[in-house]
Every structure is written in structure tokens, then in C-alpha cells.
Amino acid sequence: MKNNVNIWRDENGVPHVEASNEFDMYWGQGYVHAADRGLQLLLMRILGKGRAAELLDASDDTVKIDMFFRRMNWSSQAQSQISELPERERRCLDSYCDGVNAAFSRKYPWEFKLLGYRPEAWTGEDVVLMSRMIGYLTLVQSQAEMERLLIELVQAGVSREKLEVLFPATLGELDYELLQKVTLVERIVPSELLWQTAVPRMMASNNWAISGKRTASGKPIICNDPHLETNRLPNIWCEVVLKSGDRYLMGGSMPGIPGILSGRTPDLAWTATYSFLDAVDSWVEKCEGGKYYRAAGSKWLNFQTRKETIKRKKKSAVEVVFYENEHGVLEGNPNESGFYLATRWAAGESGAVSLCATLGMFDVVSVEEGMDTLGKVETGWNFVFADTNGELGYQMSGLAPRRREGVSGFVPLPGWKQENDWLGFWNHESLPRVKNPEEGFFATANQDLNRYGRAAVINMPMGSYRADRIAHLLANGNAFVESDMFAMHFDVYSLQAEYFMEILRPLLPDTPQGKLLQDWDLKYDAGSQGAFLFEVFYEALLCEVFGKNGLGESVVEYLGGETGTFADFYANFDRVLLAEESIWFGEKSRDEIYRHVAEEALQVEAKNWGQVRQFTMSNILFGGKLPAFAGFDRGPLTCIGNRATIHQGQIYRSAGRVTSFMPSFRTVVDLANNHLLTNLAGGPSDRRFSKWYCSDVNNWIQGKYKKVTADSEQGKIPF
Numbered sequence: 001m002k003n004n005v006n007i008w009r010d011e012n013g014v015p016h017v018e019a020s021n022e023f024d025m026y027w028g029q030g031y032v033h034a035a036d037r038g039l040q041l042l043l044m045r046i047l048g049k050g051r052a053a054e055l056l057d058a059s060d061d062t063v064k065i066d067m068f069f070r071r072m073n074w075s076s077q078a079q080s081q082i083s084e085l086p087e088r089e090r091r092c093l094d095s096y097c098d099g100v101n102a103a104f105s106r107k108y109p110w111e112f113k114l115l116g117y118r119p120e121a122w123t124g125e126d127v128v129l130m131s132r133m134i135g136y137l138t139l140v141q142s143q144a145e146m147e148r149l150l151i152e153l154v155q156a157g158v159s160r161e162k163l164e165v166l167f168p169a170t171l172g173e174l175d176y177e178l179l180q181k182v183t184l185v186e187r188i189v190p191s192e193l194l195w196q197t198a199v200p201r202m203m204a205s206n207n208w209a210i211s212g213k214r215t216a217s218g219k220p221i222i223c224n225d226p227h228l229e230t231n232r233l234p235n236i237w238c239e240v241v242l243k244s245g246d247r248y249l250m251g252g253s254m255p256g257i258p259g260i261l262s263g264r265t266p267d268l269a270w271t272a273t274y275s276f277l278d279a280v281d282s283w284v285e286k287c288e289g290g291k292y293y294r295a296a297g298s299k300w301l302n303f304q305t306r307k308e309t310i311k312r313k314k315k316s317a318v319e320v321v322f323y324e325n326e327h328g329v330l331e332g333n334p335n336e337s338g339f340y341l342a343t344r345w346a347a348g349e350s351g352a353v354s355l356c357a358t359l360g361m362f363d364v365v366s367v368e369e370g371m372d373t374l375g376k377v378e379t380g381w382n383f384v385f386a387d388t389n390g391e392l393g394y395q396m397s398g399l400a401p402r403r404r405e406g407v408s409g410f411v412p413l414p415g416w417k418q419e420n421d422w423l424g425f426w427n428h429e430s431l432p433r434v435k436n437p438e439e440g441f442f443a444t445a446n447q448d449l450n451r452y453g454r455a456a457v458i459n460m461p462m463g464s465y466r467a468d469r470i471a472h473l474l475a476n477g478n479a480f481v482e483s484d485m486f487a488m489h490f491d492v493y494s495l496q497a498e499y500f501m502e503i504l505r506p507l508l509p510d511t512p513q514g515k516l517l518q519d520w521d522l523k524y525d526a527g528s529q530g531a532f533l534f535e536v537f538y539e540a541l542l543c544e545v546f547g548k549n550g551l552g553e554s555v556v557e558y559l560g561g562e563t564g565t566f567a568d569f570y571a572n573f574d575r576v577l578l579a580e581e582s583i584w585f586g587e588k589s590r591d592e593i594y595r596h597v598a599e600e601a602l603q604v605e606a607k608n609w610g611q612v613r614q615f616t617m618s619n620i621l622f623g624g625k626l627p628a629f630a631g632f633d634r635g636p637l638t639c640i641g642n643r644a645t646i647h648q649g650q651i652y653r654s655a656g657r658v659t660s661f662m663p664s665f666r667t668v669v670d671l672a673n674n675h676l677l678t679n680l681a682g683g684p685s686d687r688r689f690s691k692w693y694c695s696d697v698n699n700w701i702q703g704k705y706k707k708v709t710a711d712s713e714q715g716k717i718p719f
């Protein structure tokens with residue numbers, strides 16, 4: 001152990017790092033990440049560098065995973081990003097990496113010994129890689145896939161009129177005929193492959209802050225519950241307490257990256273959700289003879305080619321060529337004449353600015369400073385802040401492309417027209433931001449927040465159901481205490497169901513199932529039969545309206561059963577389903593459709609919601625491959641809530657694999673105190689035989705919150 005660094009656990013296993021200076025403090029964080037989450041760290045790096053076939057498994061499926069990550073090329077120009085760091089931040093980064101390497105030199109995960117792999121040194125470039133991976137997967141990817149879905153709908157013959165209804169105010173300058181000509185190459189990596197790996201899947205979250213004028217303590221309360229894939233072990237979040245001198249920094253960190261993403265200091269607390277900022281665009285490139293066309297000067301230009309060699313364990317290597325231009329990586333072979341997509345992510349070469357922002361939070365003492373610091377993070381997040389002076393704030397971050405007027409970023413445009421190129425990026429002060437809202441609270445839940453900024457950077461948000469429910473509870477309460485926040489975290493009342501049931505209730509059949517649904521309290525608790533029946537109706541309604549009137553029933557069933565389309569972007573479809581009339585209804589009225597679907601769909605046997613919401617937490621390396629008694633996987637567990645409840649609870653199949661989105665890490669901070677109240681869907685360690693492997697799961701299920709402080713109240717446990 002390094003001199004001047006003391007590392008120990010509290011009674012709940014949360015690691016504490018005490019150091020005489022911040023450089024040694026980050027050394028300690030690196031040591032903790034490697035010791036507690038070494039498997040997670042190394043698997044993420046292997047995947048991010050596209051080396052899974054070389055080091056883990058040489059199958060064809062694994063090669064496809066490597067091809068995806070090689071295509072993304074997130075290791076590129078990482079060193080140039082590090083060279084841009086100021087001296088202080090560079091020293092912090094180097095110290096963090098030294099801590100990781102010190103832990104691995106002492107002991108590295110035994111799983112890699114079985115695989116015959118001894119890890120190389122952890123470097124600053126690896127931290128940049130992790131930052132890019134966390135920022136993209138799958139938050140940005142979901143946006144890119146919806147843009148791809150638009151092209152598939154066009155090529156399936158869905159009319160422009162119907163698309164305008166489904167995607168209102170986002171289809172500016174849609175060239176319907178051009179998109180019909182685009183050659184869509186098979187996915188670089190199918191979803192069912194990518195999400196069977198150690199890659200974390202992140203989709204949504206809630207966070208909110210309440211003014212001291214509305215709390216019992218007179219100080220702000222701030223809350224967070226990131227909705228990530230919870231059927232995985234370990235949890236992506238790693239709780240840690242960092243302390244140097246009189247200051248501390250504690251909360252949820254991401255293994256592989258120094259600092260805290262959601263947490264607090266003595267003066268300030270902040271939380272994070274994904275913003276759904278559109279930072280990824282595709283352009284249609286006209287290709288011929290290995291070149292791409294530009295209208296200015298009627299020129300044909302050469303692509304930059306990048307050759308990658310994917311090594312395979314005990315098999316011959318695979319050579320891959322990627323074609324790139326200013327619009328990103330081409331999806332296709334330009335030597336075959338045609339129209340192909342080139343896609344670029346704004347933060348694909350990011351790193352330095354984000355690291356400076358994250359490391360800078362240790363010294364930040366006010367909401368204003370926090371907004372200006374984390375607002376510079378290059379990936380898209382909604383940060384909510386509160387400080388001990390009673391201030392509240394909200395700031396969106398992310399490199400948001402500036403596009404010409406009338407262009408939303410959702411529709412792929414001709415790449416050969418220069419006016420379709422990005423015009424730079426918005427500064428963070430132009431992005432949505434709020435300070436001290438009049439209501440005395442502010443909440444984000446992945447909804448449309450464009451009205452709070454000068455730049456309209458969101459074009460495909462989630463529905464506002466969760467955000468509206470949070471706002472309703474906060475607006476109708478007062479003198480809030482921490483336990484009120486616990487109850488809100490577990491709230492399973494659905495505004496979505498409320499809106500649909502206003503239409504459906506008088507149309508329900510006079511059957512036992514109809515009576516159950518008639519009397520449903522609109523809550524998705526484990527024992528609710530009404531929740532089960534409503535979901536049967538809702539899925540059938542999607543199939544009736546969108547399947548029979550445009551997309552095809554098999555397509556809707558696939559989107560609902562094997563993708564996250566309806567789980568993530570349900571607001572677009574609900575907008576149609578709740579309308580009094582729509583082109584999507586064909587010759588029937590809305591009431592006729594609802595009545596018919598209810599009569600047909602509600603003939604099923606009623607079940608408790610919990611019966612169909614079972615899941616298992618699976619180990620990221622061995623999940624499902626070892627017998628249950630080995631203890632690497634845990635379950636079955638029961639999920640409550642659904643897509644539109646504050647306690648988001650989604651379980652669905654994504655291309656053949658069960659996935660889930662639930663609160664992965666709950667936090668509550670009353671700034672009248674000096675602690676965090678938390679629970680985690682997992683435990684501090686990824687070591688199966690550690691007592692801390694799943695030590696917080698029961699708290700997470702039962703809604704019990706542990707207290708995390710800078711000083712242990714129950715003694716110190718050796719790390």
C-alpha cells in the first residue's frame with residue numbers, strides 16, 4: 001500500500017480512501033477500482049479495444065463484437081487528449097493509473113489466469129477509452145438506432161404522412177426517395193451479441209432537487225436513481241468515499257475513471273441522468289469506385305482507409321477495412337456503387353475536457369460553479385445540483401452539434417451538400433439550464449427539456465410520464481424528509497396507464513378480466529393483476545394500430561419483443577394511440593379500435609404482475625454458464641414498476657436476450673447532514689467469493705438505505 005494512503009471499508013463494505021493530498025487520493029481510488037472491480041475493468045478494456053476474440057473467445061460472434069468496437073475506434077487520438085490536460089489533472093490521472101497498476105501487480109482476477117491473460121499496465125489512454133464507452137453505450141446508440149429505424153420504415157413503404165405523425169417536427173427536409181435508395185448493411189454487431197458481454201447497458205434515470213423552503217430541515221434535498229441494466233453482476237456503479245484534508249468526495253463512480261459522477265462534497269451535491277441530446281448524425285454518401293461525391297466542384301474524393309487486424313485465439317486472424325471521411329465511418333463498401341450511411345458521434349474524440357470537469361468537482365463549493373464545471377462534460381447528461389447555501393441548479397452537458405435552421409439531426413441528409421455539415425458546437429450556456437426554479441424543485445426523467453435552453457438539442461426524448469409524476473408529488477407536498485424520497489423512489493403509479501384508462505374504462509368488456517381492469521389502482525406492484533391485463537391490452541393495441549396499418553404485425557411484434565423501441569421511445573407511439581383521430585387508425589374510430597382490442601386481448605388468464613417480472617442477476621463473465629449452486633448468479637428476483645413509473649421496471653427481450661432497466665443505484669442527500677443514503681443493486685466487489693459480492697441486494701429490494709459518511713460510525717474494516 002502506498003505511504004500516506006489509508007484504505008478501509010465501512011460496515012457496509014463501501015471503500016474509503018484517506019490521503020494527505022488529492023494525487024494520493026486518486027491513487028487510492030484507482031487501487032480500489034482494480035481490487036474491487038478488476039474483472040469489470042479489464043473486460044471493458046478488452047471489449048473497448050476490440051480484443052475479445054484474441055483474449056476471450058475466438059467464435060464468429062465474438063469477432064462481430066470486435067468489429068463493432070474497432071469500427072467505433074474509441075482508442076483513437078486518446079494520447080492527444082491526454083497531452084491537452086493541465087499539469088494538475090495530468091498528475092491526478094497518472095496517480096489514478098498508478099493505483100490501478102499497484103493493485104494488479106499485487107493480485108489480478110483469477111478468471112484471467114484461467115484465460116491465460118496477464119493484464120498490461122493501465123494507462124491514461126484506457127481512461128479516455130472508458131469515458132467514451134460510458135458516454136455512448138447505449139445512450140447515444142439508442143438515438144442512432146431510431147434514426148436507422150426511420151430509414152427502414154421509409155424502405156418498408158410507410159407513407160410520409162404517417163411518419164410525420166409518428167415523428168412530429170423532426171422530419172425537416174426528409175428526402176423520401178433518397179432514403180429508399182440507401183443500402184443498409186447488416187449491423188456491425190447485433191444487439192444479442194453486444195449485450196451478452198460485460199458492456200453496461202444504460203437507458204434512463206430520474207433525478208430531482210427540492211429547495212430548503214419545501215423541506216423539513218430547511219436545506220435542499222437531492223435524489224437520483226439511474227435506470228440501468230440491473231440483471232448483471234457486478235453493478236456498473238462503484239460506491240467510494242474519497243477524503244483529503246478537510247474535504248471529501250463520495251458517491252457513485254465508474255470503474256476505470258477517476259472521480260465521482262453522482263455524489264457530494266461537504267458543500268455541494270449533484271446527480272446525473274441521460275439527456276437524450278442528439279449528438280450523433282448520419283449522412284447519405286454517394287459512392288463509386290471506392291470514392292465519395294461532393295457537389296462543390298463536382299468532385300470525387302478518396303476515403304481514408306483504416307485497416308484493422310482482429311486476432312483470434314488459436315485461429316487465423318481476420319482483416320477488416322473501414323472507410324472514413326469527415327462524416328464518420330461508412331457503413332458499406334464504397335467500391336460497390338450505391339448510397340451508404342456515414343455516421344459520426346460528436347464526442348467520439350473526446351476526453352480531456354470531460355476529465356478536467358470530473359476531477360474539478362473536488363474543489364467546487366456552489367451550484368453556479370458546479371453548473372459551469374460539469375456543463376463542459378463532452379457527453380450528454382442532465383446534471384441537477386444543490387448546495388448548502390440553498391441554491392438549486394440544472395445543467396445539460398454534451399457536445400451538441402450546431403445544424404443549419406430547419407435541420408433536426410434526426411433525418412440523414414445528403415452528405416455531398418456542404419450546407420448539411422455541422423456548424424460547430426453549442427457552448428454549455430446555450431444548452432438547457434435552470435437556476436433556482438420558482439416552483440422550489442426541479443426534476444429530470446429523460447423528458448423534453450429544450451424549453452430551458454437557447455438550443456433545441458433533443459429531438460427524440462422519452463415520454464414525460466415519470467417527470468410529470470415526480471413534479472405532481474413534489475408540488476403537492478411540503479416539509480419533505482428523507483423517507484418521503486424513499487417512497488418516491490418506489491412509486492409505481494403510472495400516469496401513462498391513467499391516460500389510457502380514461503379512454504378504455506367505459507369500453508371494457510363485461511368479463512372478470514374487464515372488471516379487474518376496471519377496478520385497477522393504476523399501480524405496477526408485484527401483486528397487481530390489473531397491471532398484467534393492461535400490458536396485455538397495450539401490446540395488442542400497438543400491434544393493431546401500427547402492425548395492421550403500416551408496419552406489419554410481425555415487425556411490431558419484433559420491435560416489441562426483441563428490441564427496446566417501445567421501451568425507450570413509447571411517447572412517439574402513445575401520441576398516436578391517445579389522439580382522438582389519426583391517419584394510423586384507418587377506417588375505424590379510436591373507440592372502435594380500443595373496444596375491439598380489449599375484447600380480443602383480455603381473454604387471457606389474469607396473473608399477478610410479479611409472476612411475469614422475474615429476472616436473474618448474471619455474472620458478466622460466467623452468467624448462465626455455471627450451475628446455480630456456484631453462486632455467480634443471483635435470483636430469481638421480482639421486478640416492480642414499468643416503463644412509465646418513477647420506479648422504472650422494464651424487463652424485455654433484446655434480440656434473444658433478457659435485459660432490464662431498473663433503479664441500479666438509489667441516492668438521497670439532505671444537505672442539512674453530511675452523509676449519503678444509498679442502496680445498490682449488487683455490492684462493492686466483483687469477486688464472487690467476497691462477502692461484498694451481493695451485500696446490498698436485500699437493501700435494494702426492500703427499500704432500505706444505508707448511511708455513507710466520510711467517517712465510519714461502526715469502526716473500520718481492513719480493505
